Amino acid sequence: MENINIEDFKxxxxxxxxxxxxxxxMDTTKKEEVKALDKVEKKLSEKQDAMYAHNRHAFLICLQGMDTSGKDSLIREVFKDFNPRGVVVHSFKTPNSTELEHDYLWRHYLALPEKGKFAVFNRTHYENVLVTRVHPEYLLLENLPGIEKVEDITPQFWENRMEQMVNFEKHIAQNGTTVLKFYFHMSKEEQRKRLLKRLENPExxxxxxxxxxxxxxxWDDYMKYYEEAINKTSxxxxxWYIIPSDDKGVARYIVAKIIWEALKALTxxxxxxxxxxxxxxxxxxxxQLKE
Structure with a gap:
C-alpha cells in the first residue's frame, strides 16, 4: 500500500x-488496508492540529462521484481522528429558495474553510455542470437573464460556467486555501451491487x-460530462485526482495519502x-496550580 504513487491518479x-x-x-487484505489507513490518519491528525494552531492555511476537499461511490463512508473514516474544531463537512443538496436567489457559487463561498481549518464538500460546485447538464431543465430555476427555456442554453454557457469555477478556485488558492478535487471512479456493475445491497439489507x-x-x-451522459469537466478544470x-473506487478501503487510503502529501508540503x-x-x-x- 505504501508503494502507491499518488501522481498516478493526478x-x-x-x-x-x-x-x-x-x-x-492490490495483494492486500482488508485488515492490511485498515492498518495502512490508520497510519496515515495518525500523521494527518497531528499535522492538522498544528495547522489549526498556525492559523494561516486552509484546505478545501472536494468529493464528486456517482451515487454509492463511497463519499460518505470515506468522510467518516478518513477524518475521524481530526480535531472536530478543525474540520467542517458540507453536503450540498438541491438549492433551496434562498440559494436560488443568488448566483450558483454563492452558497459555496459561504461554506469555504476558515484559516486553520478543513472544509469537505460532499458533492460540490461541480454539480452545476453535471446534474444541471444532464437535466438542463433544473437550470431554469435559477432565473438567469436570457434563459427562458432549455433551448436557450448554449454550449458556450457551460464553457463560461467551468471557467468561472476555475477562477473561483484560483482566487481561494491564491489566498491560502489548498484545493484538492477527487472523482470517485466506480464501475457501473459495482454500483448495481451496492444499490442491490441497499434494497436487500433492511438497515x-x-x-x-x-x-x-x-x-x-x-450513466453514459454523466461519464461524458464528468470527463469534460475534469479536463477543463484540473x-x-x-x-483533480481520479480515484479507483470499486474497493472502498483502497480508495480511502489513496485519498488520505494525497491529502497527507499536500499537507506535508506546507513546510x-x-x-x-x-x-x-x-x-x-x-x-x-x-x-500556583499545584497549591
Missing part, C-alpha cells in the same frame, strides 16, 4: 475516464432513492510558541 492533461481503472490489483433501505435508478439510466492550483506550518513572559514564568504558574 490529472495532468487531457484524459479519458475509460482509460482509468475502477479497481487496483440500509433508508439510503435507497428511486432517483438513483433514474440517474443510473443516464489545474496546478486545484488538481511553514509550526505550532505557535508561548509568549516569552508567560514562558519565563511557567514554573511559577505550575506551582
Amino acid at each position: 490529472v495532468k492533461g487531457q484524459i479519458k475516464l475509460a482509460d482509468f481503472l475502477t479497481e487496483l490489483d 440500509d433501505n433508508w439510503k435507497f432513492s428511486v432517483g438513483d435508478l433514474k440517474d443510473r439510466e443516464r 489545474t496546478d492550483f486545484a488538481p 511553514d506550518i509550526t505550532e505557535p510558541e508561548l509568549d516569552p513572559k508567560v514562558k519565563a514564568n511557567i514554573d511559577f504558574y505550575r506551582e
